[in-house]
Amino acid sequence: MGEPSAAEPEHSDAQAESGEPVIATRALTKRYRGGQLAVDGLDLTVPAGSVFGFLGPNGSGKTTTIRMLMGLIEPTSGTATVLGQPMPRATRAVLPHVGALIEGPALYGFLSGRDNLVRYDSADPAADPRTRKARVAAALDRVGLTAAAGKKAKAYSLGMKQRLGLAAALLQPRRLLVLDEPTNGLDPQGMREIRTLIRELASDGTTVFLSSHLLDEIEQVCTHAAVMTQGRLITQGAVAELSAGARGRLVVTTPDPAEAARVLKEQGVGDVVVTADRVTGEPPDRDLAEVNAALVTAGVRVRGFTVRRASLEDAFVALTGEGFDVAG
Known part of the structure; x- marks a missing residue:
């Protein structure tokens, strides 16, 4: 050199x-x-x-x-x-x-x-x-x-x-x-x-x-x-x-995840995922206060209701339609 x-x-x-x-x-x-x-x-x-x-x-x-x-x-x-x-x-x-x-x-x-x-x-x-x-x-x-x-x-x-x-x-x-x-x-x-x-x-x-x-x-x-x-x-x-550029995830914490998932789907929430005490999904194009109200009306005990901001992983999935293999 x-x-x-x-x-x-x-x-x-x-x-x-x-x-x-x-x-x-x-x-x-x-x-x-x-x-x-x-x-x-x-x-x-x-x-x-x-x-x-x-x-x-x-x-x-x-x-x-x-x-x-x-x-x-x-x-x-x-x-x-x-x-x-x-x-x-x-x-x-x-x-x-x-x-x-x-x-x-x-x-x-x-x-x-x-x-x-x-x-x-x-x-x-x-x-x-x-x-x-x-x-x-x-x-x-x-x-x-x-x-x-x-x-x-x-x-x-x-x-x-x-x-x-x-x-x-x-x-x-x-x-x-x-x-x-x-x-x-x-x-x-x-x-x-x-x-x-x-x-x-x-x-x-x-x-x-x-x-x-x-x-x-x-x-x-x-x-x-x-x-x-x-x-x-x-x-x-x-x-x-x-x-x-990617949408965040709606996160609902509740002891009634199955019922919450049903209501969220009815309210237009997409890609609903259920865990032990939490339900997540893609927020719908509507007022989220109405979604929360629908959960309460259905008797779902809502302990947490928030939208997690989008991450790079969300952006990658939105762009490619697939998950990101962090393990290579």
């Missing part, structure tokens, strides 16, 4: 300030041998300064897209730009400004976590060797691995390896951070810490492109999102707008 010219960082600054997308694809397509269509005509726009969630079930084409964006594989057709420059042609100019963790970190198992980062930093021609030790220590501290820095990487858990890979991506300040399933293998506490770190990076001006099959993860941390399934883009936009 050649050393970037002095003009390149200025170009990136101007690109971000102008409002030009950090990532943009047009009709991006990847077809493998045998005719398998992994990515089909993708038009993606990632705004500068966003935390952009790239959402889809495992096998939907997310990682293939990321590999094309990073210049690791050639598209079959279509175009992609990263930081305003064409990929993969501008790979050598773009990648010094991009931190990436794709398909899990590539580590030397016989080296310690600290020594792995030293090797990564040494391979960067733009990294000043005089400040290497401080950079490595800061990256380890940022992902919570300082105490385990001297342990060999082969002894790390999957979650610790994910953290070390993220530390490698953070050795230098980056304009763009690309993370493919970054919380894979982490316990709930580790997931919260990584989400907090992502928010901190975004507040510092780094655009974060986050691939995940976890709807909850995207909804908690991302400002924008795109939804893919079977290689095709279903929708993209601000997370709040995507959720607002």
